[in-house]
Amino acid sequence: EVQLVESGGGLVQPGGSLRLSCAASGFNFSNYWMTWVRQAPGKGLEYVASIQQDGSEKYYVDSVKGRFTISRDNAKNSLYLQVSSLRAEDTAVYYCARLFTCDYWGQGTLVTVSS
Amino acid sequence: DVVMTQSPLSLPVTLGQSASISCRSSQSLVHSDGNTYLNWFQQRPGQSPRRLIYKVSNRDSGVPDRFSGSGSGTDFTLQISRVEAEDVGVYYCMQGTHWPPTFGGGTKVEIK
Numbered sequence: 001e002v003q004l005v006e007s008g009g010g011l012v013q014p015g016g017s018l019r020l021s022c023a024a025s026g027f028n029f030s031n032y033w034m035t036w037v038r039q040a041p042g043k044g045l046e047y048v049a050s051i052q053q054d055g056s057e058k059y060y061v062d063s064v065k066g067r068f069t070i071s072r073d074n075a076k077n078s079l080y081l082q083v084s085s086l087r088a089e090d091t092a093v094y095y096c097a098r099l100f101t102c103d104y105w106g107q108g109t110l111v112t113v114s115s
Numbered sequence: 116d117v118v119m120t121q122s123p124l125s126l127p128v129t130l131g132q133s134a135s136i137s138c139r140s141s142q143s144l145v146h147s148d149g150n151t152y153l154n155w156f157q158q159r160p161g162q163s164p165r166r167l168i169y170k171v172s173n174r175d176s177g178v179p180d181r182f183s184g185s186g187s188g189t190d191f192t193l194q195i196s197r198v199e200a201e202d203v204g205v206y207y208c209m210q211g212t213h214w215p216p217t218f219g220g221g222t223k224v225e226i227k
Contacts, residue, residue: 037164045156045164045207045218061215095163101154101211103175105163 002026002104004096009109016086020109022079022096030054030074033099036081038092039108046092049081050100064090086113117141117210121219127227128202134195136222138208143188145212152211155184155193158221159204167206168193200226 008020022034036048049060049070058070069082079096093108118141128134144151155168166175168184171191181202183194195202203226208219 044221045209047209047216047218059214100216101152101166101169102156102164102209103166103169105165107163 002098004098004104004106006094006096006106006109009094009111011112011114012086013115014087014113016113017082017084018086018111020081020083020094020096020111022081022106024077024079024096024098027098029072029077034070034072034079035097035100035102036070036079037095037097037102037105038090039095040089040092043092048094051079083111086111088113116215117144117213117217119208119210119217119219121206121208121222123222124220125223125225127225128195128198129227130200131197134198134202134224136193136195136206136208136224138186138191138193138219140189140191140210142213144191144210145188150212151187153184153186153191154209154211155182156207156209156218157202157204158207159201162204164207195224198224198226 003025005023035050051058051070067085071080091113093110095108096106098104120139122137151171153171156164158164167178172184181196205221205223207221
């Protein structure tokens with residue numbers, strides 16, 4: 001059974017940083033593109049970033065370029081999102097998902113940016 | 116970015132009746148590889164999204180055949196036949212043809 005479990009969210013001040021993690025199991029992690037999608041409270045879904053199987057290609061939505069970094073450790077079956085220079089508008093539940101087309105999702109981890 | 120426009124915003128449905136959700140894109144979703152990367156997701160209250168349909172009309176494993184997708188180019192539809200109580204939630208379309216992938220604003224399905 002495919003499982004994705006996010007962690008690392010929390011309350012952070014504007015300008016601060018966090019490292020989000022996603023532990024994957026139930027599939028061959030190293031064979032799949034992985035993706036982060038976020039959802040602001042009461043709002044819709046926004047694609048954030050994707051990473052190729054070996055980490056050599058990474059794509060970001062414009063609103064997070066230069067502030068967020070997606071990475072992965074295939075030996076640990078883990079996906080990461082380093083979020084920095086955080087703004088109030090980055091407050092959201094952050095989901096990791098498998099593939100560009102998000103066939104499986106985790107339960108999400110909440111990031112709240114507030115002073 | 117490709118803008119995905121869903122309608123209606125809210126869809127009250129009687130149990131056992133059909134529901135139809137429209138999704139229109141600001142440009143064609145036909146990829147250079149010939150595929151059309153249009154997906155549909157369901158998000159039940161308090162839950163993570165779940166993919167229902169990929170590449171316009173392919174149902175994911177475990178998705179009831181009451182759900183069907185259709186369309187081409189810039190105009191797509193998700194049909195739910197014989198709506199059940201468990202279908203309540205918000206439905207999103209998403210295009211994966213052009214970077215960045217973009218989602219529609221969502222359609223809230225509720226029972227009358």
